[in-house]
Amino acid sequence: MKLLETKEMFDEEIKGIYFRTTEFLNLSRFENLFYECGCGQDHRIDCLDGAEPLLAATSTLVLYRCPNGFVSFVRVKGFFTQEVITLFSGREKYIGTAEDLVAEILERQ
Numbered sequence: 001m002k003l004l005e006t007k008e009m010f011d012e013e014i015k016g017i018y019f020r021t022t023e024f025l026n027l028s029r030f031e032n033l034f035y036e037c038g039c040g041q042d043h044r045i046d047c048l049d050g051a052e053p054l055l056a057a058t059s060t061l062v063l064y065r066c067p068n069g070f071v072s073f074v075r076v077k078g079f080f081t082q083e084v085i086t087l088f089s090g091r092e093k094y095i096g097t098a099e100d101l102v103a104e105i106l107e108r109q
């Protein structure tokens with residue numbers, strides 16, 4: 001997992017990725033999967049323990065915010081056996097609030 005320390009790092013990481021809002025996601029199918037977060041905890045992919053999906057690039061490539069104020073970009077790989085990879089994670093205090101990031105991404109594309 002790459003830890004982001006600045007807004008510039010965040011912008012670089014998401015460059016060229018097209019994001020959608022998350023209504024189409026069906027996260028409840030990922031029952032026992034967790035992602036590693038920059039806050040030091042693992043959070044459920046299906047969000048039952050408090051993380052929330054912000055935006056998604058695909059149904060298995062999702063940007064989350066956790067209750068501890070970290071934004072993470074997470075990929076679920078595989079079909080029968082699934083593996084979760086956290087591509088990056090960054091503290092909102094350093095990279096910008098989730099609300100600002102989402103608004104900026106949606107405005108830009």
Ligand SMILES: [Zn+2]
Pocket residue numbers: 037038039040041043066067068069070
């Ligand atoms: Zn977290």
